[in-house]
Amino acid sequence: MTSFALLLLYVLVVTLPLGVSWIFGGPPRPFWAELGSGLGMLAFSMILVEFVLSGRFRRVSSGIGMDVTMRFHQVMARAALLFALLHPFFYGGSAVGGPRPWDPTRVLTVSTDLTAMAGGILAFVLLPALVALAVYRSDLDYKYETWRLMHGIGAVLIAGALLHHALSAGRYSAEAEMVWLWAAMVAAAIGSLIWVYLIEPARARPWRVTEIKRLTPRQWSVTVTPEGHAGLDYKAGQFAWLNIGHSAYSLHENPFSISSAPDAGADVSFVIKELGDFTGALDQVAPGTRAYLDAPYGSLTVEGRDEPGIALIAGGVGIAPMLGILRQLRLTGDPRKLRIIYGNRAEEQIVFREELAAEDTVLVLSEPPKGWAGEHGMVDGDLLDRCFTEEEIRSWLFVLCGPPAMMDAVEDHLIARGGASDRILSERFDYG
Ligand SMILES: Cc1cc2nc3c(=O)[nH]c(=O)nc-3n(C[C@H](O)[C@H](O)[C@H](O)COP(=O)(O)OP(=O)(O)OC[C@H]3O[C@@H](n4cnc5c(N)ncnc54)[C@H](O)[C@@H]3O)c2cc1C
Numbered sequence: 001m002t003s004f005a006l007l008l009l010y011v012l013v014v015t016l017p018l019g020v021s022w023i024f025g026g027p028p029r030p031f032w033a034e035l036g037s038g039l040g041m042l043a044f045s046m047i048l049v050e051f052v053l054s055g056r057f058r059r060v061s062s063g064i065g066m067d068v069t070m071r072f073h074q075v076m077a078r079a080a081l082l083f084a085l086l087h088p089f090f091y092g093g094s095a096v097g098g099p100r101p102w103d104p105t106r107v108l109t110v111s112t113d114l115t116a117m118a119g120g121i122l123a124f125v126l127l128p129a130l131v132a133l134a135v136y137r138s139d140l141d142y143k144y145e146t147w148r149l150m151h152g153i154g155a156v157l158i159a160g161a162l163l164h165h166a167l168s169a170g171r172y173s174a175e176a177e178m179v180w181l182w183a184a185m186v187a188a189a190i191g192s193l194i195w196v197y198l199i200e201p202a203r204a205r206p207w208r209v210t211e212i213k214r215l216t217p218r219q220w221s222v223t224v225t226p227e228g229h230a231g232l233d234y235k236a237g238q239f240a241w242l243n244i245g246h247s248a249y250s251l252h253e254n255p256f257s258i259s260s261a262p263d264a265g266a267d268v269s270f271v272i273k274e275l276g277d278f279t280g281a282l283d284q285v286a287p288g289t290r291a292y293l294d295a296p297y298g299s300l301t302v303e304g305r306d307e308p309g310i311a312l313i314a315g316g317v318g319i320a321p322m323l324g325i326l327r328q329l330r331l332t333g334d335p336r337k338l339r340i341i342y343g344n345r346a347e348e349q350i351v352f353r354e355e356l357a358a359e360d361t362v363l364v365l366s367e368p369p370k371g372w373a374g375e376h377g378m379v380d381g382d383l384l385d386r387c388f389t390e391e392e393i394r395s396w397l398f399v400l401c402g403p404p405a406m407m408d409a410v411e412d413h414l415i416a417r418g419g420a421s422d423r424i425l426s427e428r429f430d431y432g
Contacts, residue, residue, distance in 0.1 A: 003064045014045045020181050021172035029171075036090030037172055043084035044162045044182070046076055047127075051155065051189035056196045058297060065299045066239070066255075067428040074134070081131050085124070119164030126161065130154040143277060145251045152193060159186055200294065201248040205229045207291040209244060210267065212282065215351045218274040219317060220282045223260070223267050224291045231266030232295055234258060235303050236328035237321045237399070239427070240295030242270065244278075244285055248292045254278050255297070257320040257401070257427065261327035268293065271351055273317040300399060300427040302329070307397035307423060309337035311388065313410055315379055315402025316344060319351060321427060322401065326359065337396075341387060343379035343406065347372070362387050379406050381413035393417045400426040 018041055028034060052060065053073040061069040130151065133140070137147050163186050166173040173182060211223040222244075226232070232240070236258075243253035260269035274280045300321050302310055310329070312322040319342055329338060343364040344350055350363060363374035364383060375383060379402070384393070398414055400407050407426055414424055 003068075006060065006063055010049065014042060014049055017041045017045050017173075017178065017181055017185075020177055021175065024175045024177045025172040032090045036087045037170065039083040039090065040087035040170065041166070041172065043080045043087065044166055045185060046080035046083070047155075047162065048159060048185045048189040050077055050080070051159075051192045054192075054196070056200075056294075057192070061297055062299050065427070066297055067426075077131055077134070081127055084127055088120070088124075116168040117165070119161040119166075120169060123158050123161040123165060126154060126158050130158060148251055152197075156190065156193065159189055197249070201292075204248040204292045204294070206248075207268075207293055209285060209287050209289045209291055212285050212287060214283075215271065216349050219349070219351055220272045220274070220279075221259075221269060221351075222272055222282065222285075223269040224293065225267045227290075232262075232268055232293060234262055234268075234296035235301040236261055236324040237300040237302065237427075238296035238298040238324075239300075239321070240268065240270075240293045240297070243292040243294075245289045245291070252278065253292070253294065255429075257298075257300075257324065258295070259320045259323040259327075261324055261331050263328060263331040268295075271317060271320040271323065298427060300401065300425050301325070302397060302399065302425075305397050307336070307395060309339070309392060309396040311339050311341065311392070311396050311398045313341045313379060313398060313400045313402070314343070315406040316349065318401035318403070318427075318429065320401075322399065323352060323355075325399065326355075339387065341379055341383070343402065378409070380409045381416075384410065384413050384417075390417065393419050396423070398424045400424065401429070404428065404430070 018038055021037075021041065050073060053069060053076065064072075133147070133154075134151060137144075140147075163182055166182055167179060170178075172178055206227045207224040208227050209222065210225045211221070213221050215221050222242075224242075234240075239255050239257040241253040242256050243250055246252040256270040256272055258268055259271045260267060272279055272282060274282065298321075302325055310325075312325060314322045322340065322342075326338070326340065328334075329336070338360060340356060340359055340361040341364065342350070342356060342361060343366070345366050347365060347369050350356075353363075356363075362383075364379050365372060365374060365376065366378055368374070368376050375386075377383065388396070393414060394417075398410070398419065400410055407428065411424055411426065415421060
């Protein structure tokens, strides 16, 4: 699906409850009360759609890219939080029931029935906590898998609490049509979790690690082979959630770009940099270990593009998807021009040097050794101007993967030099 179609679908789904309550709801109330209800309903439907925007649905993330999907998820979560927190304050004097002793001006009074409000109050507390824990995840010292589990459980609790709140305290949501709509939307949201964490793992086919070797002091090559099935149907440059040595139902899975070419056979390879729990323990993985792949995901592919040339620009382990693309282009005898820019800090970090040397490759080091014949410094605008003509910048396809600062500098420079944003493809390894 294209980005536009996805955005349209998103707007339609999140505004569906507003449309249905407008058609089936009773006579309109004062403007501020209507605004309060509208914001509340919008927040609830946005929160339910967040379940599907969790990145594990190929139709969503393949159209716009995984990083864009996750950024959209994060921005919409903040917007939904704002709407949810604001909405009770709009009811003011039109609230149900009489004023509370502690709220003589009735600014804060929404309902006097605490049972009806319980779900809303619970969600009012849980939702900011869930968003704050996600925003500050990397500053808090706990495992990614623990966070993922808590995020999922918290989201389900909030959805349940909001359903209770909408049905018991909501005026429009008391209509039969709205009860059905909310029930269907909550079922779809929870169903998406059941799909990702129970049904997909039940259908997962096993793989086995066939080769694991250290490429550089902190980078590994890992290859897995399908066990009893034909393997994966993927495009060069896509990525997989890789689970090594755990049950298919485990949350211990991490995303890695595929560095092998689809046409090279059924084996799938990765280049993995040591970083934390999983990647730092690769030296303990033995060949023969069972693995599972949830794949393919991502949209970093050059298939179907008609630009006359392709520039693959990588920083560090961002070379992984570029290797997949390069290998596929060579296997299929692709006639398009190809240039690779590959930046690293030190010479010892360069992987697959011989293979890359056979191509039009520019190696860039920020801390080069004495006598280094390649480029010095960062992969930035000046370097791009030395490596590409203006015509190439305007007409080629640029594929980027690397540290955020490098990607931002390259993207900005390409656009400033007349490159078109639809001819820049990028993959970020960190959702932020
Ligand atoms: C689309 C994509 C492609 C990637 N491709 C590669 C690649 O080809 N080679 C490579 O070395 N690295 C790649 N990464 C980064 C890689 O996923 C992380 O370095 C790895 O997951 C770290 O795991 P860890 O347990 O060793 O470290 P931890 O210390 O547990 O995690 C460090 C950080 O990695 C991220 N991370 C960890 N687990 C997950 C998870 N399950 N899902 C999403 N993010 C997670 C989180 O931001 C976390 O804070 C890619 C990331 C993404 C999003």
